[in-house]
Amino acid sequence: MTNVKTPVDHLFSSKAYHILSDLVFQHSRIRLGPDKRALVANRLRKRLQTLELDSYEEYCAVLQSPHGAAEVEELVDLISTNHTRFYREPEHFTFLTRRVLPALAPELNAARAPLRLWSAAASSGEEPYTMAIAIAECLQAFPALKWQIFATDISRRMLATAAQGVYPMDAVKPVPPDLLKRYFQKGVGGRTGFCRVKPELRQRLQFERVNLFQAHYPVPAKMHVIFCRNVMIYFDHASRAEAVSRLAHHLTPGGYLVIGHSESLMGIRHGLHPVQHGVFQKT
């Protein structure tokens, strides 16, 4: 039997790993510690095969070449951890429907001003669609109130999935049955086992590739709510501080920044007022 060699069978040298993790850091601020070498090798194996490269040194040469920028984007996309689910950390959606919307909706409705929310690490869309369901349910009494959710992520692959809004039935298990019926269409024929977010909800979301560290955010300022959950755990302290300060700038006074339960703003000067676990308000 012939033994087909894959690139990881070759030595993933410290030098190559160093170059790769530096590039990932420079472009996303995702910090890859030395313990992540096997994980990185796993995530890149297929890519090296597709590019018909035999070693990570060759891959580094592609990344560092004059036309390497697109490949660096691909690298970051493959390295990023995209785990998410509908109704993850549900207290934040309850906060939205019980605290934020009842206070804001009448005011915005009277002023004929739009409600703007941002899911800044939206991954494959489960988070912004859960926000959309919560808002659609809550704003039935204000049919004229305009609202929009900006769903952004560094990963184009994830954003493409999010924009499709198609999920396996297993993934929508956390969605209460009545809401599943109201906001999703069940697939038939070749799409059995999947469901799709209904167009009226999908059109509330605007998708855009945004790196939290790019020079300018192509989304409106004066957001009422920003969810930036479960991404800052991948950043170092200085990067976290930078991201929080920039996101806080993008909030309207009185607006809220929501971070993941396992994340903390300890040691970061942000000027936001803590409201509840993972929720901060701009005063």
Ligand SMILES: C[S@@+](CC[C@H](N)C(=O)[O-])C[C@H]1O[C@@H](n2cnc3c(N)ncnc32)[C@H](O)[C@@H]1O
């Ligand atoms: C673990 S997911 C979190 C998804 C969702 N917010 C949640 O809590 O379920 C982290 C997401 O952050 C994105 N990400 C990582 N670095 C980023 C950066 N520098 N700018 C924007 N998004 C980034 C990843 O692509 C990934 O989709």
